[in-house]
Amino acid sequence: MKEKLVVVGNGMAGMRAVEELLKLAPDKYAITVFGAEPHPNYNRILLSPVLTGEKQFREILLNDDAWYAEHGITLHKGKTVVEIDRRRRLVKASDGTASTYDRLLLATGSNPFILPVPGKDLPGVIGFRDFADVETMLTAAKEYRHAVVIGGGLLGLEAANGLLKQGMKVTVIHLVDTLMERQLDRAAGRMLKKALEARGVHFRLEAKTQEIIGKQRVQGVRLVDGTELTADLVVMAVGIRPNFALAQATGIHCEKGIVVSDTLQTYDPRVYAVGECVQHRGLSYGLVAPLFEQAKVCANHLAELGYARYEGSITSTKLKITGIDLFSAGDFSGDDSTDEIVMQDAARGVYKKVVLDGNKIRGAVMYGDTLDGAWYFQMMRDGTDVSAFRERLLFGQAHLGDAGHGDIKQRINLMPDDAEICGCNGVCKGTIVKAIGEKKLFTLDEVRAHTKASSSCGSCTGLVEALLATTAGGDYSTATKKKPMCPCTDHSHDELRIAIRAQSLKTIPAVMQQLQWKTPNGCGKCRPALNFYLLTAWPGEYVDDNQSRFINERAHANIQKDGTYSVVPRIWGGETTPRELRSLAEIAEKYRVPTVHITGGQRIDFLGVKKETLPLIWGDLSQAGFVSGHAYGKAIRTVKTCVGSQWCRFGTQDSTTLGIQLEKMAWGAWTPHKFKLGVSGCPRNCAEATIKDFGVVCVDSGYELHVGGNGGVKVRVTDFLCRVKTPEEALEYCAAFLQLYREEAHYLERTAPWIERVGLAYVKQRVVENEAGRKELADRFHYSQKFSQDDPWAARAQGAERHEFIPLKMVG
Amino acid sequence: MQTTAKKQMNDWIEIGTLDAIPCLGARVVQTADGDIAVFRTADDRVFALRDRCPHKGGPLSQGIVHGNKVACPLHDWKVHLDTGLAVEPDEGCAARYPVRIEGDRIFLSLAPEEGCPNL
Ligand code: SRM
Ligand SMILES: Cc1cc2nc3c(=O)[nH]c(=O)nc-3n(C[C@H](O)[C@H](O)[C@H](O)COP(=O)(O)OP(=O)(O)OC[C@H]3O[C@@H](n4cnc5c(N)ncnc54)[C@H](O)[C@@H]3O)c2cc1C
Ligand code: SF4
Ligand code: FES
Numbered sequence: 009m010k011e012k013l014v015v016v017g018n019g020m021a022g023m024r025a026v027e028e029l030l031k032l033a034p035d036k037y038a039i040t041v042f043g044a045e046p047h048p049n050y051n052r053i054l055l056s057p058v059l060t061g062e063k064q065f066r067e068i069l070l071n072d073d074a075w076y077a078e079h080g081i082t083l084h085k086g087k088t089v090v091e092i093d094r095r096r097r098l099v100k101a102s103d104g105t106a107s108t109y110d111r112l113l114l115a116t117g118s119n120p121f122i123l124p125v126p127g128k129d130l131p132g133v134i135g136f137r138d139f140a141d142v143e144t145m146l147t148a149a150k151e152y153r154h155a156v157v158i159g160g161g162l163l164g165l166e167a168a169n170g171l172l173k174q175g176m177k178v179t180v181i182h183l184v185d186t187l188m189e190r191q192l193d194r195a196a197g198r199m200l201k202k203a204l205e206a207r208g209v210h211f212r213l214e215a216k217t218q219e220i221i222g223k224q225r226v227q228g229v230r231l232v233d234g235t236e237l238t239a240d241l242v243v244m245a246v247g248i249r250p251n252f253a254l255a256q257a258t259g260i261h262c263e264k265g266i267v268v269s270d271t272l273q274t275y276d277p278r279v280y281a282v283g284e285c286v287q288h289r290g291l292s293y294g295l296v297a298p299l300f301e302q303a304k305v306c307a308n309h310l311a312e313l314g315y316a317r318y319e320g321s322i323t324s325t326k327l328k329i330t331g332i333d334l335f336s337a338g339d340f341s342g343d344d345s346t347d348e349i350v351m352q353d354a355a356r357g358v359y360k361k362v363v364l365d366g367n368k369i370r371g372a373v374m375y376g377d378t379l380d381g382a383w384y385f386q387m388m389r390d391g392t393d394v395s396a397f398r399e400r401l402l403f404g405q406a407h408l409g410d411a412g413h414g415d416i417k418q419r420i421n422l423m424p425d426d427a428e429i430c431g432c433n434g435v436c437k438g439t440i441v442k443a444i445g446e447k448k449l450f451t452l453d454e455v456r457a458h459t460k461a462s463s464s465c466g467s468c469t470g471l472v473e474a475l476l477a478t479t480a481g482g483d484y485s486t487a488t489k490k491k492p493m494c495p496c497t498d499h500s501h502d503e504l505r506i507a508i509r510a511q512s513l514k515t516i517p518a519v520m521q522q523l524q525w526k527t528p529n530g531c532g533k534c535r536p537a538l539n540f541y542l543l544t545a546w547p548g549e550y551v552d553d554n555q556s557r558f559i560n561e562r563a564h565a566n567i568q569k570d571g572t573y574s575v576v577p578r579i580w581g582g583e584t585t586p587r588e589l590r591s592l593a594e595i596a597e598k599y600r601v602p603t604v605h606i607t608g609g610q611r612i613d614f615l616g617v618k619k620e621t622l623p624l625i626w627g628d629l630s631q632a633g634f635v636s637g638h639a640y641g642k643a644i645r646t647v648k649t650c651v652g653s654q655w656c657r658f659g660t661q662d663s664t665t666l667g668i669q670l671e672k673m674a675w676g677a678w679t680p681h682k683f684k685l686g687v688s689g690c691p692r693n694c695a696e697a698t699i700k701d702f703g704v705v706c707v708d709s710g711y712e713l714h715v716g717g718n719g720g721v722k723v724r725v726t727d728f729l730c731r732v733k734t735p736e737e738a739l740e741y742c743a744a745f746l747q748l749y750r751e752e753a754h755y756l757e758r759t760a761p762w763i764e765r766v767g768l769a770y771v772k773q774r775v776v777e778n779e780a781g782r783k784e785l786a787d788r789f790h791y792s793q794k795f796s797q798d799d800p801w802a803a804r805a806q807g808a809e810r811h812e813f814i815p816l817k818m819v820g
Numbered sequence: 821m822q823t824t825a826k827k828q829m830n831d832w833i834e835i836g837t838l839d840a841i842p843c844l845g846a847r848v849v850q851t852a853d854g855d856i857a858v859f860r861t862a863d864d865r866v867f868a869l870r871d872r873c874p875h876k877g878g879p880l881s882q883g884i885v886h887g888n889k890v891a892c893p894l895h896d897w898k899v900h901l902d903t904g905l906a907v908e909p910d911e912g913c914a915a916r917y918p919v920r921i922e923g924d925r926i927f928l929s930l931a932p933e934e935g936c937p938n939l
Contacts, residue, residue: 457909529844529862532884532891555844559882559893567893571879816847816858817835819930 010038013310014099014109016089016254018043020052021283021299022115023071028307030079031503032510034524036311039081040107042099045138046086048073052138053296056328059142059170082107092258094276111278111310114255114266118248118284118294123158127220133242136167145241149174152240156180156229158217160187162327164245165200168209169329171241179210179237181217181229191325191336195352196359196375203332203357212237250285250292265292270317272306282306288320295323313510324385326378335381338371338388339363346370351402360402367395380404390767429471435461440472444479452476453495494533496526501537501754508545516542516553532558537755540642543678544750547792554809560640563812564800565622568615573622575614576639577629578675581649581667581687582610591632599625609646609684611637623813627805635799638675642756645684647671648696652689652706659689661706666735667695670704673739674746676796677789680753680762683746698726701749701759702742707731711738715745715771716763724760727768730776744775744782747789832920832927838864839924846881846890851930856917857881858928859901861888867901868919868928870936874899874912904936 013029015022018041026039043049047069054068076083087101092112100106120135122128132148134141148155149171157168160182168178180187186197187204201211216232220242229237250265261267261275265287272280272288282302284294293299298321308316324337342348342363351360358376362369362384369388374381383404387394394401425438443449443459455472456462462472492498499507504523513519516538520530530538535556542550560566565573577592592612596604602616617625626636638644647670650656652663667687674685686697687704697703699719703726705712710733714726729745732738748771753762763771775782804813841847841860848871849856855871857880865888871881878894888901898907904916915932 527887529886531886532896535884535886555842555885558884563882567879567882569876569894571877571882811840811842811847815850815855816840817833818850819833819835820852 011036011110012108013037013039013111013113014107015039015041015113015115016092016099017115017117017283017285018045018049018083018085019115019117019283020049020070020296021117021303022113023049024300024303025113025115025280025282025306025310026081027071028304029310031499031523032307032313032507033311034079037111039079040084040109041076041081042084042087042089042101042105042107044086044088045140047139048076048083048085050139053328055136055139055142056166056170058139059145059167060173060330062330065139065142089254092254094258094260094279097278109278111280113306113310114274114279114281114285115283116251116254116285118250118292120244121247121249122244123217123246125217125219127222127226128244130220130222130226131224132222132226132240133220133244136163136243136245137248141243145171145243146174148241149176153177154179154238155241155243156237156239157243157245158229159245159247160211160213161190161245161247162188162325164243165204166328167243167245169204169207171243172208176241177210178208179212179239181212181215181231181237183214183216185213187211187213188327188334188336191340191373192334192375193340193361193373195350196334196336196361196373199354199357199359199375200327200332200334204329248284248294250287252285255279255281255285263287270305270319271309271314272302272318273309280306280310288318291320293321293323295325297321298323315510322389324381326381333374333376333378335374335378336372337381337385338369340371340373342370349398349402362401364394364398367393367398369394377404386767391769392767429461429475435459437475440475441479444476450476493537494531496530496534497523498526499523504538505541505545505752508541514542514546514550516556530556536561540678540680540755544792547788548795554812561642563619563622564636564640564804565617566640570616572616572618574639575617575622575625575629576607576609576611576637577634578637578671579611580671581647581664583649583664583668588632588634591628591634595625595628595632598628607639609639610648611639611646613639619813620815623805623807623810626801630799630802630805634801635675636801641678642681643679643683644671644674644677645682647674647685647687648700649687650689650694652687656689658692659706660708661689661711661735663687663689663695663704663706666704666706666711666738669735669739670702670742673743673793676798677746677750677793678796679746679750680755681758683749683759685742699723700726702745704738709733711735713738713741716759716768718758718760720758722760727763729768729772740782740786741775743789744785745771747785747792748774750789750792751785831931832929835926835928837924838866838921838926841866841926844885846883846885848879848881849928853930855879855881856928856930857890858919858926859885859890861885861901866919866921866926868917869899869901869904870915870917870932872914873897874906874914875910880914 049071051068051070054063057063058065084105087105089099090102091100098108120137134144155171155176155178157164157180160180168180172178186194187200218232219230220226221228221230226239226242228239252262252266255266256262266274266281266285268274268281268286268288272282274281283299301321302318305316305318327334340363347364349362361373363371368391369384372384429435429437440459440461447458449455462469491500493501513522519538536558539553539556554562565575596614599621601614605613607613647667649664649667653659653661670685683701685702686695686700688695688697689706691705697705698714699717703714703717710731712731713729715729717726718724749759835849843860844862846857846859857869857871859867871879873880873892875895875897878892880890880892882893883890889898891898897910899914904913906912913936915936917932918929920927
């Protein structure tokens with residue numbers, strides 16, 4: 009018998025929790041959902057564009073009736089739960105429908121706050137909360153002329169804008185002198201007011217409602233100063249109140265909301281709660297991003313996985329009025345301990361303010377140009393030190409230049425149509441924009457299929473996504489929407505990594521079966537990723553699946569344009585000997601290698617080797633003492649070093665020896681993407697350590713460790729991790745960093761984008777601040793190295809994987 | 821090329837057994853007229869195509885096999901194993917060669933099927 013889960017509230021948070029639960033434990037519960045509204049779950053956020061007429065109601069449905077049926081969920085639409093009997097574990101709806109539960113999830117959202125003034129109950133006085141309210145407004149707009157919106161916050165202004173679009177004459181009454189005062193400072197509030205006035209909205213600021221007048225229906229609003237405004241419709245948008253009456257009635261502890269723990273459990277551990285009805289660590293949230301985080305953690309507990317915790321959220325706000333760009337996050341008013349950087353350009357209608365606490369961003373308000381909002385928000389959450397580019401901060405990310413930290417999305421709008429977006433396939437911005445428009449493309453995969461952009465190396469993916477967002481129209485919830493790993497699955501990289509461990513999945517077919525793959529055996533994207541995830545999750549246990557490796561890794565050599573291969577043996581730390589060079593020369597001659605090239609990674613490349621010859625060359629190399637350089641792998645590549653204190657008059661430490669030690673420790677490890685190291689003997693940095701994934705710059709007092717550099721498509725300078733005193737420490741930090749990257753980055757995500765995604769602060773916390781954690785990471789790395797430091801070349805020279813290298817048959 | 825085109829369909833050549841080809845993998849048969857890639861799918865079906873990608877001639881035998889498609893190792897075009905056609909919206913094809921299986925023995929005909937100029 010399945011356990012019974014009953015959900016009260018068929019809204020955004022509750023259904024998100026159910027969706028998350030279905031992903032983790034699809035068969036654990038028999039699920040019943042009660043929803044007071046007569047609709048399946050819809051995207052409440054998008055009621056605003058439904059009101060303006062930019063969207064139809066059916067376009068904003070999130071889960072249609074078929075979805076509930078498909079997942080075996082019993083949905084009681086239009087049934088309000090009126091009683092919970094916790095002793096008998098029974099819920100009852102007003103029409104008598106009852107259901108028993110093993111676990112109960114409360115997701116009752118909130119109610120619009122209705123001012124306790126005379127006349128508040130007259131017909132024509134409503135809140136702005138659900139589709140019924142929108143229908144009331146749309147009907148009123150057809151029959152009447154005058155609307156008054158009480159409340160100049162986010163919701164009130166979106167309502168006012170919608171009613172205006174529907175042809176009504178709209179006045180907004182607001183208690184204080186600044187619109188959206190909880191999100192905006194005065195300057196931005198003034199600009200917003202001006203823009204809305206230009207569209208035709210009337211405002212009454214610093215005005216208090218005394219009474220709503222009318223007999224059969226509302227006829228007007230009287231303010232405290234005696235003014236009377238004509239009104240055929242009054243929308244109250246003065247705030248929301250968590251809806252916890254039901255919970256309170258059954259004796260669950262509530263304060264300003266249903267009080268929950270970090271696992272989203274109420275005081276009765278069988279009863280969970282998520283969404284706007286909840287009070288967590290003293291706070292209630294009214295935006296979806298934090299509620300979705302709650303939903304995820306709640307699902308994790310319902311699935312009895314129990315490793316996730318919800319620790320609160322930092323939120324940011326955007327106003328959804330087409331043509332008005334506004335962004336706000338964090339503390340934007342500041343105090344004595346903070347600095348403000350402000351830019352105002354009244355003519356262009358642009359205003360930006362960033363509040364700094366020391367070198368960190370504490371809040372931001374932007375009006376007119378919000379392109380960099382997400383960037384500021386990210387840095388705020390990560391606690392990024394902005395001192396290096398403080399004076400250019402307000403010009404935005406696009407002005408930071410190539411060495412800047414941050415992604416490239418925001419540059420897109422500045423580009424001309426003939427700017428090349430995808431270098432691999434030579435696709436320009438104009439071509440992509442045109443295809444998106446003409447062929448109605450909505451997803452990255454569609455753009456890839458039709459234009460080829462971003463279908464190769466993928467480094468332009470961010471740009472293409474930004475183009476999609478600006479061309480196809482922004483999706484309000486993109487920030488929280490996850491990206492499936494590939495079209496074969498709905499799961500994201502992170503979810504897969506978690507599921508592999510949580511559910512002890514140990515083979516690719518097991519993952520595909522358990523997580524309901526949509527294709528019989530995946531594709532060239534998901535199989536290599538799964539192979540890597542399994543390899544890192546179960547070192548020593550998982551048997552590598554060769555057929556799920558890209559040819560280079562399967563053949564342990566790089567395929568070339570003519571189908572031949574290249575061979576790059578490891579040259580530890582870039583240091584070699586005459587004897588080694590002599591054997592390399594002899595081998596190259598013996599096999600008539602067409603080209604011998606000194607690589608950019610301080611080693612030697614034999615190019616143009618036929619596949620059948622590979623095991624023979626490797627045999628000779630192996631005899632001469634060489635091992636594979638993994639120049640072909642998502643693996644440890646090179647450790648570049650300079651001559652350091654052994655020779656150089658400026659050298660402070662023995663960089664060459666440290667480089668060789670690092671390479672001996674790390675070689676053979678598979679990584680999410682290639683991983684390069686460098687060690688320079690002094691800050692002159694001849695080994696270019698500050699554009700490596702892990703770089704060491706030696707100084708008099710020790711070793712400066714740097715991470716997340718990249719010298720490739722988009723040059724990125726490393727972030728400074730910390731300074732250590734001894735080479736042993738440098739090795740330990742390196743092992744820990746490598747293991748963290750191996751365990752948590754997405755497949756094909758290099759350290760640079762990974763660090764930008766998770767934040768340097770996080771990496772520091774795991775690798776630097778948490779000493780015990782660092783040692784555990786390093787131990788796990790060394791443990792997995794036990795199984796990966798066999799030279800693949802030697803094995804194949806001795807006959808392993810023979811079928812890979814010889815033809816099946818030769819005919820004629 | 822002339823010579824292959826004239827070969828008769830019934831010139832079957834035994835090329836090996838099923839277990840010589842890795843599941844979801846491929847092997848190469850070298851012929852005087854160039855390589856032929858012989859693929860094996862998860863459900864043990866066997867297909868043979870000219871080992872030249874319709875894009876820029878990449879060796880399809882070295883690609884990742886999934887479903888009944890192969891992804892070319894050079895620039896990731898996908899090619900249908902059963903028809904030799906590139907997966908849309910790419911265009912082009914690799915010539916197909918008839919394959920016959922008896923027990924676990926695989927026979928290949930060197931006369932490509934008609935309809936694909938990519939030889
Ligand atoms: C051989 C070599 C060029 C040379 O002759 O010098 C080379 C050759 C290739 N590079 Fe590289 N890269 C080589 C050093 C570099 C360097 C320089 C360095 O390591 O100091 C860089 C910039 C540093 C960096 O990675 O941050 C470099 C950045 C790239 C990139 C861009 C990576 C990025 O994150 O943006 C790619 C594309 C990729 O990996 O997806 C790439 C991809 C390639 C591939 C694998 C392209 C391919 O898929 O076929 C080439 C394989 C050639 C082969 O068969 O051997 N190669 N490549 C160098 C081998 C170094 C070695 O000893 O292993
Ligand atoms: C017009 C509008 C615009 C918004 N814009 C944004 C925005 O841009 N960005 C953003 O992040 N957020 C926005 N929000 C807020 C966002 O919609 C809410 O935060 C989110 O919907 C809350 O989810 P929830 O599940 O907690 O509540 P809800 O989505 O309200 O779901 C609760 C459901 O429970 C039902 N219910 C309550 N009691 C019972 C009962 N006893 N029995 C059965 N069912 C019951 C209710 O009818 C309701 O359907 C907006 C909200 C509105 C109204
Ligand atoms: S830069 Fe690297 S990827 Fe480009 S052609 Fe040269 S070796 Fe190949
Ligand atoms: S040669 Fe096959 S995809 Fe380019």
